[in-house]
Amino acid sequence: MSAQLAIQGATKHFGGITANEDISLEVPEGRVIGLIGPNGSGKSTLFNSIVGYHPVDGGSIRFEGREITRLRTAEIARLGLIRTFQQTHVFVRMTGLQNMAISDAEAGHGLFRLMRPVSAETRERAEALLAFCGLYGKRHLMAGELSFGQRKLLELAMALMVRPRMLLLDEPTAGINPTLINGVIERLQRANREFGVTLFVIEHNMRVIMSLAEHIHCLAHGRLLASGPPEALRNDQRVIDAYLGAR
Amino acid sequence: MAATPPGTGPDVPMDFETALSVDAVEEAARELAGEGPSRDDLEALCQGEPAIDIRGLRAGYGRMEIVHGINLVAGRGQSLCLIGPNGAGKSTVLHTIFGFADVMAGSIQVGAKDVTRLASSRRLSDAGVAYVLQDNSVFPDMTVEENLLMGGFLLHRRGAAKQAAERVFDRYDRLAQRRHRRAGVLSGGERRLLEISRALIMEPDVLLVDEPSIGLEPRFIDMVFEILADLQRRDGKTIVMVEQNAKKGLEFADIGYVLVSGRLAMAGPGDALLEDPEVGRLFLGA
Amino acid sequence: EAQAKVEGDTVYLGAAVSLTGKYTTAGEHTQRGYDLAVKTINDAGGITVGGKTYRLEVIYYDDESTPARGAQLAERLINQDDVEFMLGPYSSGLTKAIAPVTEQYGVPMVEANGASLQLFNKGYRYLFAVLSTTEQYLASAVALAAELAEREGRDPATLKLAGAFENDPFSQDIRAGVLADAEKLGIQVVIDDQLPPELNDMAATLAKTKALKPDILVVSGHSKGAALAIRQVEEMRVDVPMLAITHCDSADVIGKFGAASEYTLCASQWAPTLSYQDDVFGSAADFAATFEAEYGYAPPYQAAESSAAVLVFADAFERAGGFDKDAVRDALAATEMQTFYGNIKFDETGKNIAKPMVLYQIQDGAYVVVAPTRWAASEVRHPTPPWSER
Amino acid sequence: MTLRRQPLLMLAVAAAGVALPFVIPDYRAQIAMLWALVIMAQTWDITGGQTGYNSFGNILFFGVGMYASVVVQRDVGLDYFPGLVLGMVVGAGIAAALAVLLGSMILRMRGHYFAIATLGLGIAAGEIAGGWDYLGAGSGLSPPLFPAPPGTANLFFAYLFFGLAALVFVLLAALYRTRFGLALNAIRDNEDKAEAMGLHTGVYKVTAWTMAAFVLGLVGGAMGNMLGFVDPRDTAFAGATFGVWMVLMAILGGKGTLWGPVLGAVIFHITQELLWTHLLGWQRVALGVIIVGIVVFFPQGILGWARTRWPARHEPREQGSERA
Amino acid sequence: MAANVALLGEAPFLILQLLLDGLMIGAIFAVAAYGMALVWGVMNVINVVQGEFVMLGGFITYQLTLWGVSPLWGVPVAAIVLYFIGASLHHVVIRRVADRDMFISLLATFGLSILLQQLMNQIWGGDVRTAQSGLGTWFLLDYTVTVSQMKVAACGGAIAIGGVLILFLKRSRLGQAIRATAQNPRAARILGIDTNRVFAATYGINAALCGAAGALVVMAYSVHPYIGLPYTVRSFMIVIVAGLGNLPGVIVAGLGLGAAENFAGFILGVQYQVAFVFILLVVILVIRSSLLQRRRQFLK
């Protein structure tokens, strides 16, 4: 089976800083893949390159057999490749339901399809997904009035609303209360299992990444340092030296 | 009681075992806490003369009150850690101590000085309070050295700031190697180190630290806590910190406070809270 | 419906003038001209209409030098303040905006500061202008240049003319007049620059002037254009035999630039040395003295013509014997009078055909009339010596 | 503004719009101007308030409409009304075309860069018109006189602008309820995120601006005739007056809301008329003070301020805990 | 237009003359632009009253000449008076809008700008004012090229002011505080810097720079109450072209703009000079934005 997302030799420089250097990795369909690495090792940069936030300097990125290296953010998103942000990004002066309604890719993004009122189906699915993420009771609140953790959950619900083929999650549990983290992990696992969404996750929280990911890649200094199943990586001396530190 | 979502279609499963709501955690914590600790309980936790003493503080932003009447006392050379769910008002408490938020009632005393109405730009010079912010606070276009010198902005002799900076470089080799680099290119951990050591140039008595470990890789987290421990043990600083990584925070701190919806729910010695099963369930995700 | 705005013994005239914005200076002269005439008439007992005496009063609004505002204020004067007789605003642009409104309502307007010829080819029946229209402003200067050339035994067709005109209705009309005159006389136009209203540097035009060495330089751009021209011609040592501009006196170029303004020719609607007179103010010189006593400076022609507009209204009221709009309009159309400002007689388009423009020259720190010959107090000094000899 | 009271309010405004020109006939010119200002504020708000793209140059479209309409009336040789209608439509068409063309270039800029670019376009347009002889250059143009007895012109324009304002209001009310309206809001709140969700942000922005341009073209086309004189800098491309006022009115009322621009325009126009009457020569000083006052004390507009003051009044809000 | 270009070829001294005149007005633009860059960079406020500060500086200098003082004194006097005006405006208005949406401060300063315009119109009248510095003129190339000594002095003064400002920011204590505040105001506050006072000082310095520029303007050109807008707009353009935080770039861009404008006025006809400037502004913005777009970044 060929991978859903295939990155070949991705390289990205910012001025004199090398953020990514010749990174090649694959994300197979339907799996949960982790991405770890020290601060500044280029994880977020790699995500940004994948979704077309900034073009890579070299290398190629393919999604479901299609070359997406030069495509723009919105085009890539319409292929079903959606990301969430390390700092939450939601539409702060719109209610939770409105945030969801505009994320409904099935209702269409074309100008003419947009010029219709929100359909009953969209609304139903939005409410269901909000409930899934524990936000049903807050659906009429402005997203800006939600707490940090709730915004992260809303962002997740919005991403699911798109019915993405693959989700790139940048530190989905950073700054979330440890108790709620368990809930997030369960939701993510269910989304993966039951909606069939492939997950590609950046995390610094080892508890989260170890229980979530089936396979983990570790970056250091912009390069791919090691890859393997969680257990193997946890005991990989290179990863311990570069990232985990002596325990 | 709960509003049931309509149209829960077949494709959205709804049978979860884990809670996913800040409110649910708060509810439980409030029940657990009952009235919350009394002023006497808090004073009992404080050892020696209080270095920081907050009474009946109500504070927030503009008209919005976020902290609803809390007390806080920590003795000289003690460390205190605030934990609690997102949006509980932990950062707001620190903001208020430094004068970044609006006080509606209550008083804040640092050492022997009442600072409730003091301008925030004078809290460092007049009351010896230093603050390490939750988010990044270096001057990105200045070098590491210039950043440290800015830490001594209030020192009227330029030489004094220079000496203080040299002491920092002697102590932390990592920074010394990078002294002429722009601070904007430092890694997250190095930046945190710079922020903390810059806060110490003026030799403050009280150090406020907001989430020292956020966004840091595991190795750096350990390093930062070592630095803090060093400061407390060796230099006898009083440290008030907020930490979402509650386990780390409580392990480190002498005193732990649990803040829920702007009120104190529990207080106790750090290790005692750590062992409390309810705290574990609600805040440590055990 | 609206009643004629004649309350008790007071007749109200309406006026929108520029108290702020780019025409502030001239707007103020206009307002003072109106005020002085009203005050002088009232002090002398007012006007007698149908055996009863009335006082005059003006209701003012500030049009901010913008036409859109002017049109609205005219509506407001007519509809809300029930004014039935209007005095004009300052500048051709504003008059162009207000005239359609007064025309619609059949409200007679006597204006003193809208010189654009275009105002008088629209068939307006209620618009009367006491001043000479734009094409006459610098015509005498161009004619003078041709005359002087002939006297020197030179063919006027060999003359070269440079012009810089502000890009507003007034100056653009002047430009049209100058270009037409030049064409008629066969004078070659070597520079034809249009100055933007916000310009405060004419260096580019003047540099061109230096390169092309024209015989006449013509500048029109309200007070600002006048000040700029005199100042920069001196500063850049632009040698040109004849410099003719508008708005010398309202810009007070003698006061500001002293000797640098010598030899400049200035187009003017009026001069205090003219020999006109009337019963209200006396002679032109008397008017000048009254004005100076009241406001502390010599009246620029904008003030004089504004005062004259009020005199014309007063005269028309008395002849109409009442305040019926159309009767007053007809009386205005039949005006034939002399004022301190000049003779006034309107043609069927409403412009004053009885009064010529005058041309001043600044000689020894004073404005001296040099054309037309009938009023010339002194011979024109020509050509202007080069700066190296001044 | 509760949803339930909206129809009532709309009915009241509609009744006022129909009755006013006869209740206070002396004020017809001001009433016509009022509705025109309402439209300007409404259209500015499409990009400024709803999409977060603050334009200082929408006056461009107003001026284009004004010139196009007068030139059509001058050169095509139709009677007054057919000429006016054709002129307005042509003006609106050109304005919309310009919006598409320019919008696809400058709507890529964000924040104040966009604002300044539009400011530049607005001023440049005035200067170009001022130098272009076909458009009368600095002398401006005079539209034909209204072919009816005095007073009827104002009546006509009062109803014309009222009708247009009402139509724009109803259309915008419908538009903001569609997902297109949500998409504009999404761009305003976080354009990066909107793109990351797959929205065609560029197309929506240009569409929104074009709608505003089209309507402004119509307004300008009629306004030239109402004012009776077209001057390049002070009437058509009057950035310092109409150009800024439309922004100010929307902000005063509350930008990004349906009623805010309407409310803002009404209050602004009345205040300004009072100032003109009572503060001869000082009225613009007062206007400056008012502008500063508005942005200092009502940065969210009157509606926004009312909302923080009486927060419970808008949008249904359900309390109660969600499913655990 | 072609004729104008040909004329440049026939009379090459014109090129020199246009260039000199352009550079001299450009230098004055640059001074106002320094101030704008400062306020923009430090306080994130686009200051639309810039031109009115210039105008005020001009009127103050003019007032001095009425009292019989040499207008050359206007440079320091206007700078000092404007510093206090700026600092008080900051206290009353700017401080309340500075940390909000930038658009709000844009509008607030716009309000101030029409307020000041009209106030000056009421106080001094709408007349055009000039002040005679008493300096003469130099002639080059056998009287064909004229250089007003006042303009040269203005140009030199402008460059000197720029140099002093750069040194001041780098070396002085206040300068350091300004730089720190620009980069991270919150961090500056936790180090005991009173950012509010830094902002007031920054705004005051900006006003002072404009005041000095205004004094030069009234001596070299003229002022009237409505003269501000061109200075504001040109300051803005210069800052955009130079890039924020690039003070040496500001002077180069200022000189370049002055020259470009003068040549454009000559070649296209003066009536299109202003249109040229604004279209240039838009073109620069569009080009900068599409260059950035290639890197998927935005002008924002």
Ligand SMILES: Nc1ncnc2c1ncn2[C@@H]1O[C@H](COP(=O)(O)OP(=O)(O)OP(=O)(O)O)[C@@H](O)[C@H]1O
């Ligand atoms: N837009 C940018 N311009 C310049 N440098 C950048 C930019 N974005 C990222 N960098 C640099 O690239 C490097 C990699 O950054 P990146 O954000 O990818 O790290 P990360 O692995 O996500 O780290 P963290 O765990 O702290 O989020 C860093 O040195 C960062 O400073």
Ligand SMILES: Nc1ncnc2c1ncn2[C@@H]1O[C@H](COP(=O)(O)OP(=O)(O)OP(=O)(O)O)[C@@H](O)[C@H]1O
């Ligand atoms: N500047 C502000 N203005 C208004 N409200 C604010 C502001 N900062 C924070 N809040 C609100 O105050 C509440 C408490 O915020 P605070 O930052 O103190 O929480 P916290 O306990 O530190 O949470 P976290 O763990 O997410 O950092 C939140 O509801 C937040 O939305």
Ligand SMILES: [Mg+2]
């Ligand atoms: Mg990252």
Ligand SMILES: [Mg+2]
């Ligand atoms: Mg916090």
